[in-house]
Amino acid sequence: MIAFVTAGEFLAPNALFGLPAPLSLSWFPMRVAVLERSNGDVVLVDAGLSAAELAAPRRELGASGLLFFVRGGERAAAAARLAALGIAPGRVKAIVATHLHLDHIGAFVDFPNAEVITTAAELAAARRYGTRQGYVHVDALVRSGRVRPVLLEATPRHGFPGWLDLFGDGRVVLLDCRGHSAGHVAVLLTDPVAGRTALCAGDAAFAPHEYRALSLSPFARLNRFRESWLRESWGHLRAFESAHPETPVVLAHSKDPAGDWGRYASIGGHE
Numbered sequence: 001m002i003a004f005v006t007a008g009e010f011l012a013p014n015a016l017f018g019l020p021a022p023l024s025l026s027w028f029p030m031r032v033a034v035l036e037r038s039n040g041d042v043v044l045v046d047a048g049l050s051a052a053e054l055a056a057p058r059r060e061l062g063a064s065g066l067l068f069f070v071r072g073g074e075r076a077a078a079a080a081r082l083a084a085l086g087i088a089p090g091r092v093k094a095i096v097a098t099h100l101h102l103d104h105i106g107a108f109v110d111f112p113n114a115e116v117i118t119t120a121a122e123l124a125a126a127r128r129y130g131t132r133q134g135y136v137h138v139d140a141l142v143r144s145g146r147v148r149p150v151l152l153e154a155t156p157r158h159g160f161p162g163w164l165d166l167f168g169d170g171r172v173v174l175l176d177c178r179g180h181s182a183g184h185v186a187v188l189l190t191d192p193v194a195g196r197t198a199l200c201a202g203d204a205a206f207a208p209h210e211y212r213a214l215s216l217s218p219f220a221r222l223n224r225f226r227e228s229w230l231r232e233s234w235g236h237l238r239a240f241e242s243a244h245p246e247t248p249v250v251l252a253h254s255k256d257p258a259g260d261w262g263r264y265a266s267i268g269g270h271e
């Protein structure tokens with residue numbers, strides 16, 4: 001099974017993402033992908049904020065919570081959304097982080113049996129830059145002993161310049177999609193039983209028009225790690241999308257994911 005859950009939403013002006021009605025404020029999802037493996041284990045791509053952070057963002061996130069208006073509360077956290085899918089937190093054995101920014105990995109604390117998979121480049125950047133670049137959880141992650149930094153094979157796969165087949169069965173493949181952050185990956189999920197695939201591209205773009213029209217939104221400009229890498233990654237996303245029209249490119253914060261989205265279970269959001 002592949003499913004997507006909205007683990008809370010945050011408020012931002014449309015202008016930040018280069019969307020129509022620039023002066024209006026909208027709620028944007030924090031999206032988490034869920035893959036159930038044949039052995040019953042569950043893999044997440046990103047995890048959103050923790051239940052405690054969604055319940056009290058200003059208390060839990062400190063200064064980072066001040067400009068970050070979130071809604072949903074703890075019932076919107078990934079753990080609660082998974083419960084609605086009949087999945088207990090203990091079954092989540094891996095969280096593959098597209099990157100380690102706060103809104104993607106805070107909820108690792110809610111999944112005590114999960115290893116956190118990230119690239120060595122991303123973990124190094126998180127340790128180096130810390131909270132001031134959005135890596136609020138890096139110390140807690142390292143202290144937990146549950147982070148597993150990985151290296152990507154530096155050969156092309158699916159049109160991306162580096163890759164790692166996490167379990168060796170082709171179902172969870174990390175693809176080098178750097179630029180938004182130093183070690184950002186896109187994650188290709190495959191459910192062979194249902195014949196479904198999805199490319200989880202995290203924050204490689206905030207809305208599809210960015211990588212399709214090569215137009216950098218103000219928010220992407222504000223928090224990109226390296227623009228030349230980001231533009232190269234957009235080229236790979238565009239090429240992937242045209243070569244694989246059956247595989248939706250799923251961005252973490254887009255209101256309407258690209259591709260044939262309706263075939264996937266999705267929970268939360270659109271309140």
Ligand SMILES: [Zn+2]
Nearest residue numbers: 099101180203
């Ligand atoms: Zn990010």
